Amino acid sequence: MAAVGERVDHAATDRSGLTGADVILTGPARDVLLAMVRRAPVDEVDVRIEGDTALWRSWLDLTPL
Incomplete structure (x- = not known):
């Protein structure tokens, strides 16, 4: 597993806040x-x-981007 903020396969990862x-x-x-x-x-x-x-799906429906 990559360390927080470590670049892996050309993508940054930060898993510190995913638990909630x-x-x-x-x-x-x-x-x-x-x-x-x-x-x-x-x-x-x-x-x-x-x-x-x-x-x-709800977020997509309700945001006007």
Whole structure:
């Protein structure tokens, strides 16, 4: 496992605050950003969703990005 903030496979990782998260998106920053601003569906980029997927869908529905 990588240390906090260590670069692994061209991606920075910081796992210090994940224990209380309801939903977690992981993947390359470019792909996560594309998914968050609706430029690409999650299933078309290298993003994994863990936890409450309904919360992710709700966030997408309720944010005007």
